[in-house]
Amino acid sequence: GYGRFGIAYISDNGTGDSDTNVTSRFRLQIDATAESDAGVTIGARARIQQDADDAVSVDSLGADSDGDGVANFRSDRLGSGINGVRFFARSGGLEVGVGNIFGALEFMPGQYPIDLGLTGHNYDYTAFNFGGDAYDSDEEGAAGSNGVELMYSVGDFSAHISASDIGDRVAAYVAYTYSGITFALGGQDSDFAGDTELTATVSGTFGIADVALAYADNGTKGDHIVLAGRVAVGAATDIEAYIVDADQWSETGFGIDFNHDMGGGTSLRGGVSTGGSLGDETLVDMGVRFNF
Amino acid sequence: GYGRFGIAYISDNGTGDSDTNVTSRFRLQIDATAESDAGVTIGARARIQQDADDAVSVDSLGADSDGDGVANFRSDRLGSGINGVRFFARSGGLEVGVGNIFGALEFMPGQYPIDLGLTGHNYDYTAFNFGGDAYDSDEEGAAGSNGVELMYSVGDFSAHISASDIGDRVAAYVAYTYSGITFALGGQDSDFAGDTELTATVSGTFGIADVALAYADNGTKGDHIVLAGRVAVGAATDIEAYIVDADQWSETGFGIDFNHDMGGGTSLRGGVSTGGSLGDETLVDMGVRFNF
Amino acid sequence: GYGRFGIAYISDNGTGDSDTNVTSRFRLQIDATAESDAGVTIGARARIQQDADDAVSVDSLGADSDGDGVANFRSDRLGSGINGVRFFARSGGLEVGVGNIFGALEFMPGQYPIDLGLTGHNYDYTAFNFGGDAYDSDEEGAAGSNGVELMYSVGDFSAHISASDIGDRVAAYVAYTYSGITFALGGQDSDFAGDTELTATVSGTFGIADVALAYADNGTKGDHIVLAGRVAVGAATDIEAYIVDADQWSETGFGIDFNHDMGGGTSLRGGVSTGGSLGDETLVDMGVRFNF
Numbered sequence: 001g002y003g004r005f006g007i008a009y010i011s012d013n014g015t016g017d018s019d020t021n022v023t024s025r026f027r028l029q030i031d032a033t034a035e036s037d038a039g040v041t042i043g044a045r046a047r048i049q050q051d052a053d054d055a056v057s058v059d060s061l062g063a064d065s066d067g068d069g070v071a072n073f074r075s076d077r078l079g080s081g082i083n084g085v086r087f088f089a090r091s092g093g094l095e096v097g098v099g100n101i102f103g104a105l106e107f108m109p110g111q112y113p114i115d116l117g118l119t120g121h122n123y124d125y126t127a128f129n130f131g132g133d134a135y136d137s138d139e140e141g142a143a144g145s146n147g148v149e150l151m152y153s154v155g156d157f158s159a160h161i162s163a164s165d166i167g168d169r170v171a172a173y174v175a176y177t178y179s180g181i182t183f184a185l186g187g188q189d190s191d192f193a194g195d196t197e198l199t200a201t202v203s204g205t206f207g208i209a210d211v212a213l214a215y216a217d218n219g220t221k222g223d224h225i226v227l228a229g230r231v232a233v234g235a236a237t238d239i240e241a242y243i244v245d246a247d248q249w250s251e252t253g254f255g256i257d258f259n260h261d262m263g264g265g266t267s268l269r270g271g272v273s274t275g276g277s278l279g280d281e282t283l284v285d286m287g288v289r290f291n292f
Numbered sequence: 293g294y295g296r297f298g299i300a301y302i303s304d305n306g307t308g309d310s311d312t313n314v315t316s317r318f319r320l321q322i323d324a325t326a327e328s329d330a331g332v333t334i335g336a337r338a339r340i341q342q343d344a345d346d347a348v349s350v351d352s353l354g355a356d357s358d359g360d361g362v363a364n365f366r367s368d369r370l371g372s373g374i375n376g377v378r379f380f381a382r383s384g385g386l387e388v389g390v391g392n393i394f395g396a397l398e399f400m401p402g403q404y405p406i407d408l409g410l411t412g413h414n415y416d417y418t419a420f421n422f423g424g425d426a427y428d429s430d431e432e433g434a435a436g437s438n439g440v441e442l443m444y445s446v447g448d449f450s451a452h453i454s455a456s457d458i459g460d461r462v463a464a465y466v467a468y469t470y471s472g473i474t475f476a477l478g479g480q481d482s483d484f485a486g487d488t489e490l491t492a493t494v495s496g497t498f499g500i501a502d503v504a505l506a507y508a509d510n511g512t513k514g515d516h517i518v519l520a521g522r523v524a525v526g527a528a529t530d531i532e533a534y535i536v537d538a539d540q541w542s543e544t545g546f547g548i549d550f551n552h553d554m555g556g557g558t559s560l561r562g563g564v565s566t567g568g569s570l571g572d573e574t575l576v577d578m579g580v581r582f583n584f
Numbered sequence: 585g586y587g588r589f590g591i592a593y594i595s596d597n598g599t600g601d602s603d604t605n606v607t608s609r610f611r612l613q614i615d616a617t618a619e620s621d622a623g624v625t626i627g628a629r630a631r632i633q634q635d636a637d638d639a640v641s642v643d644s645l646g647a648d649s650d651g652d653g654v655a656n657f658r659s660d661r662l663g664s665g666i667n668g669v670r671f672f673a674r675s676g677g678l679e680v681g682v683g684n685i686f687g688a689l690e691f692m693p694g695q696y697p698i699d700l701g702l703t704g705h706n707y708d709y710t711a712f713n714f715g716g717d718a719y720d721s722d723e724e725g726a727a728g729s730n731g732v733e734l735m736y737s738v739g740d741f742s743a744h745i746s747a748s749d750i751g752d753r754v755a756a757y758v759a760y761t762y763s764g765i766t767f768a769l770g771g772q773d774s775d776f777a778g779d780t781e782l783t784a785t786v787s788g789t790f791g792i793a794d795v796a797l798a799y800a801d802n803g804t805k806g807d808h809i810v811l812a813g814r815v816a817v818g819a820a821t822d823i824e825a826y827i828v829d830a831d832q833w834s835e836t837g838f839g840i841d842f843n844h845d846m847g848g849g850t851s852l853r854g855g856v857s858t859g860g861s862l863g864d865e866t867l868v869d870m871g872v873r874f875n876f
Binding site: 327329334336338374375379381391435439440 | 585587589605606608610612632634664665846847848849850872874875876
């Protein structure tokens with residue numbers, strides 16, 4: 001797992017004032033596996049994750065944070081126990097998963113081209129914008145909702161299909177890597193009007209830069225286009241940036257960050273973003289992250 | 293601990309329709325011990341267990357799943373943190389336990405002659421039918437209710453006495469093994485009318501089969517008689533079956549399963565049961581289990 | 585972590601009757617760290633702690649146990665998941681902490697001169713009497729409330745300053761050890777009328793005894809004076825005792841205990857206390873503790 005902590009600044013916290021707060025996350029990852037004599041690996045992944053961006057209080061425990069009319073397992077910003085568990089069986093390039101599944105769109109190449117700053121900011125640069133099933137680190141995800149998925153990879157080709165009872169979602173992607181450039185195409189059928197219907201990405205390394213271009217048709221939320229990249233500056237530091245234009249937001253979004261590797265699994269990170277889901281406001285964060 | 297996942301089918305889910313769902317369990321067992329210079333082992337056992345047979349949602353957290361008028365620690369089908377902890381001190385054949393105790397009737401030989409299919413189905417083949425204290429993997433059990441127990445074994449003889457403030461239960465069993473056949477007799481005094489009053493079992497190996505016969509007088513729930521057995525078929529597979537007749541159910545219950553060892557702590561399991569607590573309905577499950 | 589269990593007797597449980605109950609605690613400590621190439625240790629501490637002094641039930645989950653008008657993360661006597669996490673970065677004698685911080689007054693030398701009996705009884709012998717931020721093992725502490733602290737030590741000198749949004753507390757202590765005697769002085773600015781304003785301690789070893797004298801000005805709770813000590817009797821046993829006089833209680837408080845080391849991280853402990861926060865009542869506990 002990993003931990004991170006630092007400072008986050010927002011130019012307007014909703015009351016007209018700016019706000020600077022301590023931000024932190026603790027993620028303890030539990031991977032448990034066994035291997036059959038025939039070489040099939042069977043296992044489970046769970047996480048104990050606690051974020052401190054909001055008050056750690058039972059006030060949020062049981063709140064209806066996703067607005068589906070049903071109180072949530074745990075609200076987004078409180079974590080004391082394990083999340084929904086993902087179970088899997090894997091043999092060669094084939095993997096079956098059930099429970100809190102990864103989700104085909106969430107796992108599609110090019111959806112997470114960068115990870116901005118210390119906290120990821122609002123992930124505006126993720127084109128499908130969470131309009132599909134995804135592994136949920138501090139809630140249940142598709143666990144208990146018949147989440148199932150099939151992942152397959154061979155050579156330069158990979159494919160992933162996932163389904164759950166959450167909006168009767170069925171999603172899939174196929175991806176192919178040619179001369180170091182990965183092309184991926186994904187689609188989904190869902191009962192939610194704001195879910196992603198179609199998404200396509202191109203990502204690869206061009207000279208000194210990793211660059212990704214991503215497009216998604218997010219149903220009633222409209223189109224979502226992202227251009228993002230990463231450049232190494234020196235032996236231990238890189239800079240990431242993105243620009244996003246999405247129909248659901250009135251402003252074009254921008255962000256830039258740095259990541260400095262301090263060795264031993266520790267790093268110093270910080271970023272600034274504006275526009276997109278932030279509207280006119282600016283979000284700045286900086287702090288350290290450590291892997292354990 | 294262990295994990296398991298697969299498919300469960302029920303012929304009627306309560307609305308007149310049949311239902312097929314993903315079923316899963318994740319159990320992380322925490323055994324912590326220390327040993328004194330005099331050779332006394334002192335320790336604790338806790339579990340983080342999550343089942344996904346029902347929605348993993350806070351809707352069930354705090355529900356009164358056992359109908360005692362008090363909301364539960366965690367409802368049966370939700371697990372994010374540790375259960376009630378059992379503490380013990382053990383020296384030679386003598387063990388004292390407090391907290392979320394095992395319970396004398398639950399631990400009596402012959403009460404769990406088999407473990408049907410992937411999920412255990414409804415454990416109709418457990419004669420005392422949970423009419424007494426038991427270690428509770430996803431709730432508190434007797435923790436916080438002054439649960440205490442004393443276990444003793446020497447040679448072919450074993451005994452166990454347990455007590456708690458839950459219905460002022462006091463229960464005990466004695467067991468003796470003679471020529472490979474184990475005879476056990478248990479009794480209980482309790483304030484709950486539906487608790488077990490008397491139970492007796494005979495279990496042993498007869499040729500190729502492990503067979504157990506169990507009887508319980510479950511108070512106002514009446515008599516409960518179980519015949520169950522296990523037969524090995526081939527080097528890595530066995531078949532288990534039971535028949536149960538209990539006054540609390542109008543139908544005689546039956547069940548049969550298979551367990552196939554795939555090596556490395558993994559196995560393929562499945563079973564079918566009907567009658568008993570299922571009434572006219574049929575329950576089928578199949579899937580994999582892995583120990584870690 | 586550690587576990588402990590035993591028996592606790594109180595002469596009046598609030599209904600006019602005496603009460604004897606099983607008491608227990610399970611503490612699983614999770615320390616996760618990484619070290620940068622420059623020698624900075626970055627890490628986090630979390631605990632899964634469950635006490636069984638009260639009913640382990642969701643009835644207490646979410647109760648407003650600290651009376652601040654907001655339901656608590658977890659009530660004091662129930663624990664299933666991790667508490668609020670403390671994050672830190674440490675280099676040489678300097679440490680920065682955020683989240684569920686230790687707190688300057690809680691960490692000041694002389695505030696915990698002894699640990700009475702099996703359970704610590706009511707910690708009447710802690711002069712600042714929890715009138716400040718402290719690491720909270722089964723709630724959130726200052727996590728999510730912008731808790732930050734700076735600790736520094738060099739040779740015989742140490743200092744600690746902490747702050748949080750809980751009552752806008754800012755607290756600090758300085759301590760110096762001279763000829764085996766530690767002098768410590770602490771102060772705090774807080775919005776809570778009953779919080780500690782000033783506290784001073786002297787502690788050291790005098791011949792066969794460890795002795796500490798502590799004073800605190802606890803705001804509207806008035807003065808709090810403690811004299812406490814520990815004497816070794818034989819190779820594996822010690823006896824601790826305290827006397828406390830505090831304006832907030834009508835009775836002077838007394839307590840005495842024994843701790844007998846049984847080897848391998850196990851010990852037998854017991855104590856008796858009266859007066860102070862207990863008023864006319866008497867509290868007795870005895871049991872075993874094991875470290876793991």
